[in-house]
Amino acid sequence: MSADTKYAKNLALINKAIACEPVERIPLAYAASAFSALYMGVPLSQYAVKMGLQTDVSLAAMKKLGGFDAQNAPSSGAPFDVVLASLWLSKVQLPGRELPENTVWQVLEKESMTVADYDYIIEKGWPKFQNKMFAKVMNSPWDFKKFIIKTILRTPFTNRRFKKDGVVVLAGAIGTYPFEPLCGGRSMHNFFMDLYRMPDKVEAVMDVMLPHMIKGLIMGGKGSKGLGVWVGGWRSASSLLAPKLWDRFVFPYMKKMVEAVTDAGLIAILHLDQDWTRDLARLKELPAKKCLLNTDGMTDLREAKKLLDGHMAILGDVPSSLFSHGTPQQITDYVRDLINDVGPTGLILCPGCDAPFNTKFENMEAFVAAAREFGNV
Amino acid sequence: MGNSIEQTVGDLQEQETLDAVKAQLAQGADPLEILQTCQKGLDIVGQKYTDGIYYISDLMLAGEIFKQVSAILIPKLGSQSATTKGKVVIGTVKGDIHDIGKDLVVNMVTAAGYEVTDLGVDVPTERFVEALKETGATVVGLSGLLTLAFDAMKETVQGLKDAGLRDQVKVMIGGGMISEDICNYTGADGWGNNTQQAVNFCKEWIK
Numbered sequence: 001m002s003a004d005t006k007y008a009k010n011l012a013l014i015n016k017a018i019a020c021e022p023v024e025r026i027p028l029a030y031a032a033s034a035f036s037a038l039y040m041g042v043p044l045s046q047y048a049v050k051m052g053l054q055t056d057v058s059l060a061a062m063k064k065l066g067g068f069d070a071q072n073a074p075s076s077g078a079p080f081d082v083v084l085a086s087l088w089l090s091k092v093q094l095p096g097r098e099l100p101e102n103t104v105w106q107v108l109e110k111e112s113m114t115v116a117d118y119d120y121i122i123e124k125g126w127p128k129f130q131n132k133m134f135a136k137v138m139n140s141p142w143d144f145k146k147f148i149i150k151t152i153l154r155t156p157f158t159n160r161r162f163k164k165d166g167v168v169v170l171a172g173a174i175g176t177y178p179f180e181p182l183c184g185g186r187s188m189h190n191f192f193m194d195l196y197r198m199p200d201k202v203e204a205v206m207d208v209m210l211p212h213m214i215k216g217l218i219m220g221g222k223g224s225k226g227l228g229v230w231v232g233g234w235r236s237a238s239s240l241l242a243p244k245l246w247d248r249f250v251f252p253y254m255k256k257m258v259e260a261v262t263d264a265g266l267i268a269i270l271h272l273d274q275d276w277t278r279d280l281a282r283l284k285e286l287p288a289k290k291c292l293l294n295t296d297g298m299t300d301l302r303e304a305k306k307l308l309d310g311h312m313a314i315l316g317d318v319p320s321s322l323f324s325h326g327t328p329q330q331i332t333d334y335v336r337d338l339i340n341d342v343g344p345t346g347l348i349l350c351p352g353c354d355a356p357f358n359t360k361f362e363n364m365e366a367f368v369a370a371a372r373e374f375g376n377v
Numbered sequence: 378m379g380n381s382i383e384q385t386v387g388d389l390q391e392q393e394t395l396d397a398v399k400a401q402l403a404q405g406a407d408p409l410e411i412l413q414t415c416q417k418g419l420d421i422v423g424q425k426y427t428d429g430i431y432y433i434s435d436l437m438l439a440g441e442i443f444k445q446v447s448a449i450l451i452p453k454l455g456s457q458s459a460t461t462k463g464k465v466v467i468g469t470v471k472g473d474i475h476d477i478g479k480d481l482v483v484n485m486v487t488a489a490g491y492e493v494t495d496l497g498v499d500v501p502t503e504r505f506v507e508a509l510k511e512t513g514a515t516v517v518g519l520s521g522l523l524t525l526a527f528d529a530m531k532e533t534v535q536g537l538k539d540a541g542l543r544d545q546v547k548v549m550i551g552g553g554m555i556s557e558d559i560c561n562y563t564g565a566d567g568w569g570n571n572t573q574q575a576v577n578f579c580k581e582w583i584k
Contacts, residue, residue: 093474100472103472103525104523104525106473106474106475106523108474109475109476109477187477188477189437189441189477189480189481192434192437192438193437193438193441195434196389196391196434196438197391238432239432239433240432240433240434241432241433241434242431242432242434242435243432245434274553297554298553298554319554319556320524320554321524321527321554321555321556321558321559323524324524324527325524325527325558325559325562326558356523356524356525357524357525358524358525358528
């Protein structure tokens with residue numbers, strides 16, 4: 001089978017899954033950045049910063065594992081500290097630099113913006129503030145403009161390489177709504193207190209930020225030629241926030257962003273870490289069959305299936321702890337049960353979030369084997 | 378003293394609580410008694426969390442209210458001191474630099490009346506052992522967000538055994554990805570992925 005034919009078949013399969021239509025087999029997606037490097041014997045200090053190497057390593061790992069239908073969100077090619085700093089507005093520590101070799105990169109969750117910065121954003125706009133903050137949190141010789149230009153130039157090339165292997169790129173660009181960078185910049189404790197103490201000000205800031213964030217995400221997504229974009233949430237999870245805060249500061253912004261990207265012809269991949277079970281019913285307000293619920297093992301997917309069946313497909317969700325400390329049999333059981341309970345329609349199998357760097361090789365191999373064994377419908 | 382402060386803490390009314398504390402002090406109320414009333418308010422908060430009425434953000438606000446109340450009252454205690462219910466050592470284990478979850482637990486366990494030694498992040502086993510010996514604490518909390526923390530937690534528990542402390546110290550582990558399996562793997566006595574669980578363990582283990 002030629003690469004083009006394989007890609008076309010995989011794309012059709014993925015599209016059926018997203019549309020919650022019957023499939024001949026359950027599609028299998030990959031999400032294992034740091035694992036890929038270690039699986040292929042590449043030091044994480046190199047993998048984290050070398051443009052091009054991330055794509056090489058991911059493709060090689062996918063091939064060694066026997067092939068996948070899709071890649072969740074390939075690395076943009078920019079160093080990981082640059083990418084994560086743009087999402088978190090926080091400094092990032094890297095292996096081989098601040099951290100020991102072959103350990104995973106980590107966000108330093110410290111306050112990097114003040115309450116006065118809210119007024120700066122309202123007065124001078126989000127892009128100007130983003131430039132200022134980027135310079136403050138970056139440890140690499142990158143500025144925001146360089147990051148955007150390099151990313152925009154690189155991602156179509158990266159995604160073409162996946163396509164040449166017949167692999168569908170789900171999220172060609174990654175983004176989030178205003179809550180997350182503000183939470184990263186202020187630090188979680190300070191930001192949560194801001195939500196209680198100065199809600200009107202935070203809301204005004206978010207209203208200024210959202211149009212820019214939507215525009216940037218759509219531009220990145222369209223330019224990448226991927227199927228969709230990530231709309232990510234982690235500290236804005238239902239389990240962390242009082243309903244009155246979630247209803248005001250999370251969902252309205254998520255909804256507007258999702259509606260805008262789907263109107264632009266992109267699939268919205270709701271990359272939701274932590275537990276979102278409380279608010280799953282609200283996801284029915286998002287456009288039907290144009291989103292993927294991409295969870296990390298903490299949200300109750302049985303409940304999601306009950307509430308969202310036929311409306312939104314699921315992308316997930318073998319938990320990180322199972323990959324790192326479970327056994328192949330536990331992985332096999334998890335995948336089988338997931339397919340039985342949540343599939344076969346509206347499901348794309350994938351590691352939850354991103355399989356961790358210390359995933360046991362035999363566990364990732366068991367994941368692929370289980371998907372093949374139980375995924376045929 | 379009425380129950381108004383207990384209720385305002387329980388209802389997460391920050392300004393009302395601070396105003397009431399200041400007003401009661403001005404009227405000559407005993408600062409220790411006010412502090413204890415606030416702790417009862419925190420019990421209401423904990424119960425509401427357990428009942429699914431409050432969420433993590435609410436626990437954070439409760440901890441913040443209590444911190445401010447303590448800042449007002451503790452300097453006024455003079456020769457009196459708030460009775461410590463027990464001593465607890467808490468830290469994020471070696472290799473993990475995340476402190477948000479750990480800080481939350483430190484705040485809430487402190488607010489619940491325990492004396493907490495906060496060892497910070499990326500804490501090696503030896504430091505936990507030293508701190509337990511120095512303080513005589515009978516509970517240790519090991520925090521970690523990443524999967525790399527699981528091995529560090531296991532090593533720390535082993536370190537406590539090697540140091541001859543394991544029989545005297547209860548170990549709780551916490552973090553977003555912790556589960557019963559991980560608890561068994563590390564050899565800890567209990568696990569949780571919320572701050573209230575840590576408070577509950579302290580209440581259960583320190584009599």
